Amino acid sequence: MTTVEYRTTFNAAHSDFAKIAPRVWNVAGHALVFALELRAGEVVLDVCAGAGSSALAAARAVGPAGRVHAIDLADDLLEEGRLVASEWALQNIDFVAADATKWEPPSTVPAAGYDVLASSYGVFFLPHMDSSFARLTRLLRPGGRIGVTVWREHALDDFTHPFFEALGKVAPQAVPGKPAVAEGAAETARDAADRINTADKLSAWLTSLGTTDVRVTELSNYLPATDEFAWEFVLGSGLRAPLAELDEDTVRAVREQFIELLTDRGVHTVDAGTIVGTAVVDRRTT
Numbered sequence: 001m002t003t004v005e006y007r008t009t010f011n012a013a014h015s016d017f018a019k020i021a022p023r024v025w026n027v028a029g030h031a032l033v034f035a036l037e038l039r040a041g042e043v044v045l046d047v048c049a050g051a052g053s054s055a056l057a058a059a060r061a062v063g064p065a066g067r068v069h070a071i072d073l074a075d076d077l078l079e080e081g082r083l084v085a086s087e088w089a090l091q092n093i094d095f096v097a098a099d100a101t102k103w104e105p106p107s108t109v110p111a112a113g114y115d116v117l118a119s120s121y122g123v124f125f126l127p128h129m130d131s132s133f134a135r136l137t138r139l140l141r142p143g144g145r146i147g148v149t150v151w152r153e154h155a156l157d158d159f160t161h162p163f164f165e166a167l168g169k170v171a172p173q174a175v176p177g178k179p180a181v182a183e184g185a186a187e188t189a190r191d192a193a194d195r196i197n198t199a200d201k202l203s204a205w206l207t208s209l210g211t212t213d214v215r216v217t218e219l220s221n222y223l224p225a226t227d228e229f230a231w232e233f234v235l236g237s238g239l240r241a242p243l244a245e246l247d248e249d250t251v252r253a254v255r256e257q258f259i260e261l262l263t264d265r266g267v268h269t270v271d272a273g274t275i276v277g278t279a280v281v282d283r284r285t286t
């Protein structure tokens, strides 16, 4: 998908995205912030921040003397994050609609750079993941930390396979083929995600960015696949993209077929297993 398609898809997802956040997005976001060992007063850049799963947790961790810049393409998701920030009276977080690959720190960021760069379930969306993320690491001060989360290999398979099978039965024309490589991108988001979806692969990738003190852990998160939650997960994630072109009745039929397949196969849980990786950026090696 192109950046415009990501923006459209995640904007359309915003209310369901927020609904599943406590069970899905925030679990990883909090784990990431914990792994990054944020301290009071630090300045954090969170890219592909969505509704702020990690950015809001980061804002609480760095406190009033710190600051968080939460960057995303999807304005409607950012607005969900602003609402939470306002409910919590957080004044140290800015939700900004921007393309992470073009982000330049405003003059309020210390000249040496950000202390921390975070991205939960985001890096693989960046076209040219390696060079895009390497560029973002250069916005950090020497000794700054980076942290990412990614889906663990095969984690969502029992859930996503029946979804695409249901789509294939009801609306074969909507099944994405081998996803096209977005214009200007070197690979698809799926291929990029596959390169970093195990502890060993993520660890090697972080090391290849010229980082030190690489730490990778697995976060286990099994969610009850109730009919209601299963469909919310589809609508509140990138899975919803192929539904955009379908009319209401067809979408309803896809949903029914999907739920039937989950039931027939005895899929009672969604494996939302995730890999969390952090590292330290040594400016001399990047």
Ligand SMILES: C[S@@+](CC[C@H](N)C(=O)[O-])C[C@H]1O[C@@H](n2cnc3c(N)ncnc32)[C@H](O)[C@@H]1O
Residues within 6 Å of the ligand: 003, 006, 007, 010, 025, 026, 029, 047, 048, 049, 050, 051, 052, 053, 054, 071, 072, 073, 074, 077, 098, 099, 100, 101, 119, 120, 121, 122, 125, 126, 127, 238
């Ligand atoms: C799966 S969501 C994750 C959001 C959030 N980090 C979370 O875990 O809840 C991925 C996000 O990446 C954003 N995104 C994709 N490409 C982007 C880009 N080039 N710049 C900024 N955001 C981007 C999408 O709009 C979407 O909100």
